[in-house]
Amino acid sequence: MSLYEFLGTVEVGLVFGLVALGAFLSFKVLDFPDLTVEGSFPLGAAVVAVLIMSFHWPPWAATLGAVAAGFLAGFVTAFLNVRFGILHILAGILVAIALYSINLRIMSGPNLPLLGAATVFTPLQGWGVPTYMLSPVLLAVVVLAVKIGLDLFLRTGIGIGMRAAGANPAMAAANGVDVGRMKLLGIGMANGLTAFAGALFAQIFGAADAYMGIGVIIIGLASVIVGMSILPTRTIVQATIACLFGALLYRFAVALALKADFLGLQASDVQLVTAVLVVLTLIGQRRRLGLAQLLGRRSS
Amino acid sequence: MILAEKIRVTFNKGTPLETVALRDVDLTVESGQFLTVIGSNGAGKSTALNVIAGTIRPDAGSIAFDDVDVTSWPTHRRARLVSRVFQDPKTGTCEDLTILENFALAQSRTRPRGLRSAIDKALRERAAERLRVLKLGLEDRLDDKIGLLSGGQRQAVSLLMATSGDTRLLLLDEHTAALDPKTADFVMTLTCDIVAALGLTTVMVTHSMAQALQYGDRTIMFHRGQIVFDVAGATRAAMGVADLLALFRHDQGEELSDDALLLG
Numbered sequence: 314m315s316l317y318e319f320l321g322t323v324e325v326g327l328v329f330g331l332v333a334l335g336a337f338l339s340f341k342v343l344d345f346p347d348l349t350v351e352g353s354f355p356l357g358a359a360v361v362a363v364l365i366m367s368f369h370w371p372p373w374a375a376t377l378g379a380v381a382a383g384f385l386a387g388f389v390t391a392f393l394n395v396r397f398g399i400l401h402i403l404a405g406i407l408v409a410i411a412l413y414s415i416n417l418r419i420m421s422g423p424n425l426p427l428l429g430a431a432t433v434f435t436p437l438q439g440w441g442v443p444t445y446m447l448s449p450v451l452l453a454v455v456v457l458a459v460k461i462g463l464d465l466f467l468r469t470g471i472g473i474g475m476r477a478a479g480a481n482p483a484m485a486a487a488n489g490v491d492v493g494r495m496k497l498l499g500i501g502m503a504n505g506l507t508a509f510a511g512a513l514f515a516q517i518f519g520a521a522d523a524y525m526g527i528g529v530i531i532i533g534l535a536s537v538i539v540g541m542s543i544l545p546t547r548t549i550v551q552a553t554i555a556c557l558f559g560a561l562l563y564r565f566a567v568a569l570a571l572k573a574d575f576l577g578l579q580a581s582d583v584q585l586v587t588a589v590l591v592v593l594t595l596i597g598q599r600r601r602l603g604l605a606q607l608l609g610r611r612s613s
Numbered sequence: 614m615i616l617a618e619k620i621r622v623t624f625n626k627g628t629p630l631e632t633v634a635l636r637d638v639d640l641t642v643e644s645g646q647f648l649t650v651i652g653s654n655g656a657g658k659s660t661a662l663n664v665i666a667g668t669i670r671p672d673a674g675s676i677a678f679d680d681v682d683v684t685s686w687p688t689h690r691r692a693r694l695v696s697r698v699f700q701d702p703k704t705g706t707c708e709d710l711t712i713l714e715n716f717a718l719a720q721s722r723t724r725p726r727g728l729r730s731a732i733d734k735a736l737r738e739r740a741a742e743r744l745r746v747l748k749l750g751l752e753d754r755l756d757d758k759i760g761l762l763s764g765g766q767r768q769a770v771s772l773l774m775a776t777s778g779d780t781r782l783l784l785l786d787e788h789t790a791a792l793d794p795k796t797a798d799f800v801m802t803l804t805c806d807i808v809a810a811l812g813l814t815t816v817m818v819t820h821s822m823a824q825a826l827q828y829g830d831r832t833i834m835f836h837r838g839q840i841v842f843d844v845a846g847a848t849r850a851a852m853g854v855a856d857l858l859a860l861f862r863h864d865q866g867e868e869l870s871d872d873a874l875l876l877g
Contacts, residue, residue: 470726473714480709484699487666488774489692489722547758 314572320449324517326564327452328510329532333540333556334463335506336533341541341552342467343479343499348405348530349390350507352412353383355526357508358515359416362425365432372433376512383508384501386412391500395493409526416523424522432516448517455513459506460553467549475499507533528584535591536560542598566590614814615642615665615782620674622660622838634660635671636838644679644781647808647815649825652835658818661835662786665816667691678782692722695782696775698768700790705771708760712751712770715759716740719774743773747803765796769803776807783808785817789824801828822854834861841865 314322332350339347357379364375386408393404417423437447466472477485478495485492507529515521540559546552570586571578578586622635635657642648652658663669665676667688675684678694696719699705706715716739717731741752747769751762759767768788775783785804789797805828808815819825825832831845834857842860844852852860 465730466728468730468732469728470717470721470731471728473710473718473731474721474726476710476714477707477718481704481707483668483704484707485718486668486688487692487697487699488718489689490718490726491687491689 314568317445318568320445322564322568323449323561324445324452325514326561327449327456327557328513328517329536329564330456330557330560331459331506331510331513332529332533333536333560334460334553335503335510336530336537337553337556338463338499338506339503340534340537341479342476343496343503345391345394345401345479345496345500346405347387347390347500347503348402349387349408349412349500349504350405350530350533351526351528352409352416353386353504353507353526354511354514354529355416355521355523356386356412356419357383357511358521358525359419359425359523360508361512362427362515362521363419365427365430366425372431372435372516376433376509376516379512380505380509383511384505386508387504388497388501390504391496395496413523413526420521420523423524424520426520427516428519432519433513434516452513456557459509460557464550464553471495471498528587531584531587531591532560532563535587535594536563538591538594538598539563539566542594563587563590614644614679615640615816616677616680617641617661617665618675620661620664620671620676622657622664622669622671626672633838635664637674638838638840640833640840642814642816644814645812646831647829648817649829649832650816650818650835651820651822651825651832656835657838658835659786662784662816662818666695666697666784692780694780695784696722696778696780697784697786698771698775698788700787702764702767702771702791705788706759706767706774708758710759711756712744712759712762713737713740713755715770716774716777719777723778723780739777743777744770747773765792765800768792768796768800772800772803772807776811776813781814783813783815785815787818787820790820804828822857826852826854826857832857836861836865 332354335350339345360379360382361375364370364378365372370378390404390408393399393407394401399407434444434448434451437444437451440447467476474485474490475495475498477488478490478492482492511525514525536559537556538559539562540555540557541552544551544555544558546555567583567586570576571580571582617638617640620635620638621633624632624634638657638661640661650658650661660669664671667683667686675682677683681694683691683694707718710718713732713736717736720736721731737755740755744752749766749769751766751770759770762770772788789800792800801824815829817829826849831843832849833840833843835841841864
């Protein structure tokens with residue numbers, strides 16, 4: 314693997330670290346299997362592309378606009394579940410499907426290139442160092458800032474309420490937590506993070522595409538599951554580190570699998586490799602969990 | 614004070630499984646009163662408690678706490694005025710949170726939740742001070758996940774959490790039923806101490822007639838969705854489990870056939 318490829322993999326791994334943090338918030342903290350991200354990832358890309366190309370917004374403002382759009386998408390999913398009692402998975406699928414059409418509308422077509430436009434990575438030019446070396450640094454700073462922000466948030470009064478709402482809704486309600494409201498906020502935030510990732514992804518690759526959301530949910534989930542099964546996750550700080558680490562590790566695993574000629578894989582096999590990876594990790598987790606329970610029973 | 618008027622609850626309404634759980638029940642619990650509630654399975658005692666807590670919405674009737682009508686309030690809003698200890702220690706505390714975070718959660722019942730760190734020095738000291746009373750050494754384990762504690766320890770912490778805010782009403786839902794006898798005794802003694810010290814208005818649902826008579830100052834019994842007797846004062850003080858059974862037989866013209874009630 315060349316340095317260029319290595320840094321490119323780090324770049325994408327960091328972007329998907331944001332998706333992993335979102336998946337951590339929805340799947341782990343709120344216990345809400347949210348599939349909206351399949352739509353909110355390309356939504357973030359579409360919104361940032363249109364805001365930059367058609368409305369000439371500054372890149373960071375356009376990226377924030379994408380985050381807001383993602384929050385709204387997640388909010389709608391949670392609202393369908395909380396207000397109308399639609400099954401969470403179904404609510405997410407419905408919103409993701411709707412977003413597919415909405416994204417085509419936003420971009421007035423299946424894709425929108427960011428040709429010649431200034432992006433959040435443009436200021437990195439002209440420092441005498443190639444951009445492909447600086448952009449992973451910028452991404453690392455951004456992603457770490459988001460991670461620390463999320464850690465701090467989950468320790469606030471609202472954050473603890475959100476964690477209780479996910480882990481033990483009856484107890485949370487008895488302690489004055491509005492569980493429905495926490496879902497609206499948390500799923501909104503999770504999709505805001507995913508749209509943020511989509512917006513950055515589009516700016517790295519110079520285009521938004523309506524199809525770029527396919528498999529995003531599984532990549533996010535794979536990152537969370539792989540990371541959390543390798544690293545300790547006793548505290549929130551550790552758990553979010555595990556998510557970011559998982560996202561990077563996943564990217565490298567896929568890159569290496571595709572490069573290993575003896576496996577005979579090609580780029581289009583990515584989704585299959587991901588699915589197999591997730592299944593293997595889940596089976597591994599189950600085994601270990603069973604063993605831990607067995608030991609626990611024996612000692613008590 | 615808790616004032617419940619003409620409460621009617623029907624489960625599975627409009628289906629072949631339709632059952633009336635509460636039939637126009639009236640109940641007043643005066644401020645500072647410690648009411649114990651008994652009844653066999655399906656008699657309506659837990660339903661009554663859930664109606665007070667807000668987890669079950671009655672089909673008809675009204676509920677007021679200290680002259681505030683809370684009939685339309687959801688559970689989380691009522692939590693500002695009433696706190697609750699569940700039967701299952703796992704339900705009463707959040708195992709993914711630390712002991713201290715559980716206290717922070719309980720404290721926010723009467724204080725607004727914000728974007729400031731939920732845990733500060735003052736909370737740490739308050740929690741440690743309350744935990745010290747238990748003499749279980751939990752004050753030194755504030756940052757341990759509460760899932761690491763035993764059922765009895767968790768139930769004791771749950772009780773402390775429920776009585777750490779400014780709420781004046783306490784609901785106890787068979788909160789010692791899942792514990793071994795010794796731990797149950799410990800939690801029950803703790804309950805009486807706290808209720809007496811804070812002068813809380815308390816409703817305790819129990820499966821045991823002996824416990825219902827031993828603690829508190831008034832006992833009611835639910836049967837088939839209605840309150841079938843209500844004893845307090847000197848009459849109650851002179852009563853044993855046998856007298857309760859006789860009273861039930863006299864009023865209802867039938868034998869009570871729930872072993873748990875008799876043996877518990």
